[in-house]
Amino acid sequence: MDRPSTPAITISRQDGACSIALQGDWTALALAGCHEARGLRAQLHELTEAPQHAAWSLAGVNRLDHIGAQLIWQAWNGKMPANVALNDGQRRVFDRIASLRRDGWKKRMVDRFNPVTILGASLLSFFAQFAIGVTMLGQLTFDLLRFARAPHRGPWREISANVYNVGYKALGITALVGFLIGIVLSYLSANQLRTFGASTFIVNILGMAVIRELGPVLAAILIAGRSGSAITAQIGVMRVTEELDAMRVMGISHGFRLIMPRVIALAVAMPLLVAWTDMMALLGGMTAAQFQLGISYSFFLRQLPEAVPVANLWLGLGKGVVFGMLIALTACHFGLRIRPNTQSLGEGTTASVVTSITVVIIADAIFAILFKDVGL
Numbered sequence: 001m002d003r004p005s006t007p008a009i010t011i012s013r014q015d016g017a018c019s020i021a022l023q024g025d026w027t028a029l030a031l032a033g034c035h036e037a038r039g040l041r042a043q044l045h046e047l048t049e050a051p052q053h054a055a056w057s058l059a060g061v062n063r064l065d066h067i068g069a070q071l072i073w074q075a076w077n078g079k080m081p082a083n084v085a086l087n088d089g090q091r092r093v094f095d096r097i098a099s100l101r102r103d104g105w106k107k108r109m110v111d112r113f114n115p116v117t118i119l120g121a122s123l124l125s126f127f128a129q130f131a132i133g134v135t136m137l138g139q140l141t142f143d144l145l146r147f148a149r150a151p152h153r154g155p156w157r158e159i160s161a162n163v164y165n166v167g168y169k170a171l172g173i174t175a176l177v178g179f180l181i182g183i184v185l186s187y188l189s190a191n192q193l194r195t196f197g198a199s200t201f202i203v204n205i206l207g208m209a210v211i212r213e214l215g216p217v218l219a220a221i222l223i224a225g226r227s228g229s230a231i232t233a234q235i236g237v238m239r240v241t242e243e244l245d246a247m248r249v250m251g252i253s254h255g256f257r258l259i260m261p262r263v264i265a266l267a268v269a270m271p272l273l274v275a276w277t278d279m280m281a282l283l284g285g286m287t288a289a290q291f292q293l294g295i296s297y298s299f300f301l302r303q304l305p306e307a308v309p310v311a312n313l314w315l316g317l318g319k320g321v322v323f324g325m326l327i328a329l330t331a332c333h334f335g336l337r338i339r340p341n342t343q344s345l346g347e348g349t350t351a352s353v354v355t356s357i358t359v360v361i362i363a364d365a366i367f368a369i370l371f372k373d374v375g376l
Contacts, residue, residue: 005062007031009043020047023060026068044075058086069093129333136259136333143253143260158261166227167269171276174222178277181218182284185209190292199293203300206285207308215278216316217364220323223270224356228331231262232352235335236345244336254336263328270324271317278316311374319367323360330356 007024024030031040056076058064073094080094147154189205235258238244247254282304289295334352338344 005030007040007068009040009047011047018054019057020054021057021060022072025063026061026072027063027065028067030063031068031071041071044071047075054081054083056081056084056086058084058090061086061090064090064093066093066097069097073097133329133333136255136329139255140260140263140329143256146256147260155257155261158257159264162262162265163269165230166223166265167272170223170226170269170273173226174219174273174277175280177222178215178218178280179284181214182206182210182281182286183288185214185281186285186288187292190289194293199295200303202285202289202293202295203303204307206282206289207304208312210281210285211278211308211316212312213316213364213368215281216274216319216323217360218281219270219273219277219320220327220360221357223266223273223324224327224360225353227266228327228356229349229353231328231331232335232338232349233345235332236338236348239336239338240340240342240345242340259329259332262332263325266324266328267321268324270327271320274316274320278313315367315371315374319364322363322367326359326363327356330359 005024007022007026007030010021010023012019012021058072069090078098080098086094186202186206189202190199193199193202193205235244238258244254247257286295286297286300289300290297331352334348334355338348
């Protein structure tokens, strides 16, 4: 390997004209082995004050890499001089530096100095993600029709595995959280009702709050944090290990084999988890009511059907189906968007959980408005 030649700068002035010529190798290796590297950088820094009409020549530069070109670019104040002599290879290096600098400058302007641009970029990103979500929903519709036409060729094993992972394995955490929420809600309600001598109305408060609102939302939030993140991580790992690309090469549909089984599994498991969470929350509420107000379990169970119309139960189960589908679609959407690196995997999983919970709460608000006169 040839020994790198020492980089050098020659400045000549004649009749008011300034000529700057660079010689040697302007590479990281040459600059690292140059004893005058610090003086060379100081000389380049002084050249930032050179007149605009100064003539630059890189004809004497034997080798040029990104490090050396970066130093020269700084001497040019981030703009190529009008009078410069360089070959095509050197010009490509500087063009690349110029493009990177422009992109970096735009990013800093968006992040620091222009809130209007930030808002616009956020809106464009939202509408782009919304369009992708609508496309995914349309593809899911076609996949469901394909599944209905030939159910014997459907991904039954994937569906059953996801029902097991999402439903059965979540029974413990949903039961514990539901039971504790029922106890807390009952204790808080009992203190207020006892003040007004309306202890028996605790059945109405617990039944309506748990069956109509708290049960579906609580189960959905738990599943979004537990199973939604798992779905995103699973698909993201498949992206990192290039399994998704292999499926595409083999002609296997991502929607039919990855998205549809998870949507169906969550649509089936979520109503059951909602009913399970309702039961455990009511059990916790009955236990607290027994100790706080002396209301027996039998009285609570006799009054519950009269206090809470059955329409509220069907509304809660219907919410479970919708919430499950929304969580599955959101988790799959963010899983497919993950880039093949570990940082993107973590960011995508976090964004999936936050977005899923937000979507669930928005959907619950829409349900509350649409069905405000149902079951009351």
